[in-house]
Amino acid sequence: MxxxxxxxxxxxxxxxxxxxxxxEFIQKNIIRYFTLRRVLNGIGLDAFDDGASMKxxxxxxxxxxxxxxxxxxxxxxxxxxxxxxxxxxxxVAVMGAKPIAILDTIVVEEGFKVSDLQQILNSMxxxxxxxxxxxxxxxFKVMPQGKLDKIVISTTGIGILQTKNPILDSGAKPGxxxxxxxxxxxHGIALLSAREGxxxxxxxxxxxxxxxxxxxxxxxxxGIHAMKDPTRGGMVQAIYEIAEKSSVGIWLDEEKIPIKNAxxxxxxxxxxxxLELICxxxxxxxxxxxxxxxxxxxxxxxxxxxxxxxxxxxxxxxPGKVFLRTEIGSTRFLEKPLGEPLPRIC
Amino acid sequence: MExxxxxxxxxxxxxxxxxxxxxxxxxxxxxxxxxxxTHENTIARYALRNLLPETIxxxxxxxxxxxxxPAKDIDEVIYLSKQKDIxxxxxxxxxxxxxxETSLWEARASGANVVIVYSAHDSIKLAExxxxxxxxxxxxxxxxxxxxxxxxxxxxxxENFYVYSSHRLIPPAMDALLSSGKIMIDGIIAPGHVSTxxxxxxxxxxxxxxxxxxxxxxxxxxDILFAIVMILKQLKENEPKVENEYSRAVTYxxxxxxxxxxxxxxxxxxxxxxxxxxxxxxxxxxRKEFDDHNARKNFEIKLEKPSLDIAPGCSCNKVILxxxxxxxxxxxxxxxxxxxxxxxxxxxxxxxxxxxxxxxxVTIKP
Amino acid sequence: xxxxIPGKIVKIKGKIAIVDFxxxxxxxxxxxxxxxxxxxxxxxxxxYAIEKxxxxxxxxTLKLLREISAYFSEG
Numbered sequence: 001m002x003x004x005x006x007x008x009x010x011x012x013x014x015x016x017x018x019x020x021x022x023x024e025f026i027q028k029n030i031i032r033y034f035t036l037r038r039v040l041n042g043i044g045l046d047a048f049d050d051g052a053s054m055k056x057x058x059x060x061x062x063x064x065x066x067x068x069x070x071x072x073x074x075x076x077x078x079x080x081x082x083x084x085x086x087x088x089x090x091x092v093a094v095m096g097a098k099p100i101a102i103l104d105t106i107v108v109e110e111g112f113k114v115s116d117l118q119q120i121l122n123s124m125x126x127x128x129x130x131x132x133x134x135x136x137x138x139x140f141k142v143m144p145q146g147k148l149d150k151i152v153i154s155t156t157g158i159g160i161l162q163t164k165n166p167i168l169d170s171g172a173k174p175g176x177x178x179x180x181x182x183x184x185x186x187h188g189i190a191l192l193s194a195r196e197g198x199x200x201x202x203x204x205x206x207x208x209x210x211x212x213x214x215x216x217x218x219x220x221x222x223g224i225h226a227m228k229d230p231t232r233g234g235m236v237q238a239i240y241e242i243a244e245k246s247s248v249g250i251w252l253d254e255e256k257i258p259i260k261n262a263x264x265x266x267x268x269x270x271x272x273x274x275l276e277l278i279c280x281x282x283x284x285x286x287x288x289x290x291x292x293x294x295x296x297x298x299x300x301x302x303x304x305x306x307x308x309x310x311x312x313x314x315x316x317x318x319p320g321k322v323f324l325r326t327e328i329g330s331t332r333f334l335e336k337p338l339g340e341p342l343p344r345i346c
Numbered sequence: 347m348e349x350x351x352x353x354x355x356x357x358x359x360x361x362x363x364x365x366x367x368x369x370x371x372x373x374x375x376x377x378x379x380x381x382x383x384t385h386e387n388t389i390a391r392y393a394l395r396n397l398l399p400e401t402i403x404x405x406x407x408x409x410x411x412x413x414x415x416p417a418k419d420i421d422e423v424i425y426l427s428k429q430k431d432i433x434x435x436x437x438x439x440x441x442x443x444x445x446x447e448t449s450l451w452e453a454r455a456s457g458a459n460v461v462i463v464y465s466a467h468d469s470i471k472l473a474e475x476x477x478x479x480x481x482x483x484x485x486x487x488x489x490x491x492x493x494x495x496x497x498x499x500x501x502x503x504x505e506n507f508y509v510y511s512s513h514r515l516i517p518p519a520m521d522a523l524l525s526s527g528k529i530m531i532d533g534i535i536a537p538g539h540v541s542t543x544x545x546x547x548x549x550x551x552x553x554x555x556x557x558x559x560x561x562x563x564x565x566x567x568x569d570i571l572f573a574i575v576m577i578l579k580q581l582k583e584n585e586p587k588v589e590n591e592y593s594r595a596v597t598y599x600x601x602x603x604x605x606x607x608x609x610x611x612x613x614x615x616x617x618x619x620x621x622x623x624x625x626x627x628x629x630x631x632x633r634k635e636f637d638d639h640n641a642r643k644n645f646e647i648k649l650e651k652p653s654l655d656i657a658p659g660c661s662c663n664k665v666i667l668x669x670x671x672x673x674x675x676x677x678x679x680x681x682x683x684x685x686x687x688x689x690x691x692x693x694x695x696x697x698x699x700x701x702x703x704x705x706x707x708v709t710i711k712p
Numbered sequence: 713x714x715x716x717i718p719g720k721i722v723k724i725k726g727k728i729a730i731v732d733f734x735x736x737x738x739x740x741x742x743x744x745x746x747x748x749x750x751x752x753x754x755x756x757x758x759x760y761a762i763e764k765x766x767x768x769x770x771x772x773t774l775k776l777l778r779e780i781s782a783y784f785s786e787g
Contacts, residue, residue, distance in 0.1 A: 262736050
């Protein structure tokens with residue numbers, strides 16, 4: 001939140017929170033500094049999508065980059081390592097590309113325990129192995145004590161497009177169905193429970209997982225028009241980006257959204273909307289109405305897609321807006337989140 | 347509690363809405379005011395206004411303790427947060443509320459020590475964790491929140507812990523606003539959780555003095571819809587009284603133990619409400635015996651300029667009285683948005699403008 | 713600010729109770745209530761239990777709802 005925009009404003013934590021404020025900041029203050037924003041007829045910076053692409057010799061290579069600043073670095077269900085690799089695999093996957101390689105940069109603070117680093121590296125490897133992704137290069141730096149908060153990992157993911165064109169946020173069409181590949185909000189709640197100051201107990205663990213298997217199953221059926229993974233800003237942010245870029249309206253039904261009881265309870269207790277909570281092992285998949293049921297069944301047979309559900313549909317009216325039919329039968333306009341309510345969640 | 351699920355049931359809701367449509371007048375507007383941010387939260391979350399007929403105007407009154415906290419109080423706490431060895435602890439919404447020039451959030455970005463807590467008890471843990479620092483708990487809230495803080499005060503606070511009290515009381519404020527003619531309404535939905543503490547009695551003045559029906563309502567969507575039916579029924583029968591829809595949590599006497607503890611720690615004072623001026627006996631201040639822990643009595647506060655509750659062009663003071671609806675404010679959605687809030691009502695989750703922003707431009711009837 | 717929500721007391725340690733909100737447990741201070749036992753339902757607001765919740769009253773409210781419905785259907 002900023003009250004005014006003086007020339008020498010400082011960057012506030014909400015500028016990195018993944019919502020409307022960050023979007024605006026990046027558009028106004030970062031993208032315009034780069035003049036060459038696209039290469040080899042691929043998807044470039046202006047698409048503001050999960051990644052970019054390049055066309056080389058009949059193939060389209062998808063690349064994505066990300067930085068991971070999650071706090072705490074070890075949380076119920078995962079750590080910064082599993083998060084880094086899963087997140088990158090998922091960003092590549094939701095563009096319709098098979099992830100094949102990752103490069104990583106690890107920056108640690110002086111004094112960081114070697115055993116902690118080893119645990120993180122093991123986590124990274126475990127996820128990469130699960131999907132068959134090679135970690136092909138990396139960089140390692142140490143900063144003096146006090147100059148960095150423990151560790152930051154940056155990753156670059158590379159994949160080979162499996163569809164004719166990259167699956168962008170802008171492909172949704174009226175009549176399409178909206179699928180979520182599993183229960184929502186667990187990463188957000190798991191992180192909150194591990195943070196100081198909130199002190200609540202729950203068995204909820206992060207849903208962090210690489211979901212290439214889910215995406216691959218969906219792509220094999222076909223009719224996939226748009227895909228996105230709901231990270232910062234949660235489901236609402238992801239669905240909004242699809243609605244806006246595709247110029248369509250999206251209607252969701254609260255009763256159909258899969259969510260664990262404990263997540264509902266935690267959200268009520270903390271005054272958070274579960275739809276704005278981050279997930280790290282889920283995707284929103286928008287499919288043609290004709291293939292929706294088949295896509296759903298295919299996803300449900302995969303390891304990370306068991307609780308998938310059709311949660312809404314795409315309509316022509318009110319383009320760029322998202323609506324929710326509530327539990328009691330009324331319909332309301334869903335606001336675009338300002339930003340992730342919690343800092344350093346991914 | 348399983349039975350609470352019934353209070354969100356689609357069919358039961360549809361039936362009550364049918365009743366409301368049957369008995370709501372067709373030729374005039376009935377203004378029903380609630381004074382609780384949590385009620386507005388339920389109304390927003392379940393889009394209740396989308397279900398009501400056009401002749402029922404459900405108004406959010408001054409029920410947001412963050413919105414009515416005077417800018418001067420926030421200015422003073424911001425000043426304190428910038429001082430050496432002081433940590434200010436308070437609730438999330440409070441941190442983001444703009445005061446005269448800035449907010450605690452912005453002060454934090456520039457280096458001030460501000461911590462967000464979920465309860466007074468959590469802020470006391472800070473005092474134990476940082477024995478060389480002075481912890482100031484910026485204590486806001488109505489009668490629901492104050493007793494908890496009071497219990498800590500009465501139990502004994504750590505030496506380095508202070509309370510800056512900006513608590514306010516609902517019934518005295520409603521009484522003053524109604525008698526001044528600043529609020530013109532046909533019925534009141536009374537705040538459910540304030541009522542668990544104060545009981546039913548304090549509301550009896552409203553049917554007596556103003557002939558206003560009052561219904562104390564719970565926080566499920568069906569509680570509020572039911573309360574509306576009860577108010578309409580009272581208006582139809584022309585027999586205004588206080589009814590308790592939230593009987594599963596509210597008793598006639600209220601929580602006597604909480605009341606006792608509350609007034610052991612605090613006393614009632616005349617207090618300013620942001621944008622509304624001073625309302626007699628509507629605030630709480632620590633009693634003299636707790637001076638050692640009263641932030642106002644232990645720190646020198648030097649504000650550089652006079653505080654300003656309502657910035658030029660802002661209409662929050664009219665919005666919280668239900669005199670205008672948020673879209674009638676010229677800044678709403680343009681110069682004032684949740685990303686760039688100009689006034690307090692656009693910041694808090696319980697702020698009327700913030701909630702209306704969620705509906706802007708598009709209303710979908712079922 | 714924290715909303716007031718109902719939960720069930722699963723453990724009591726002096727003036728602190730562990731409250732289960734349906735899969736999530738958190739501490740709440742019960743200093744504002746007398747005669748609180750494990751198994752009671754309470755409303756917790758900003759870390760403090762402010763009142764007990766009475767399920768039999770909830771039943772009553774639902775009963776009244778049905779009566780009001782009937783009142784209007786007839787009149």
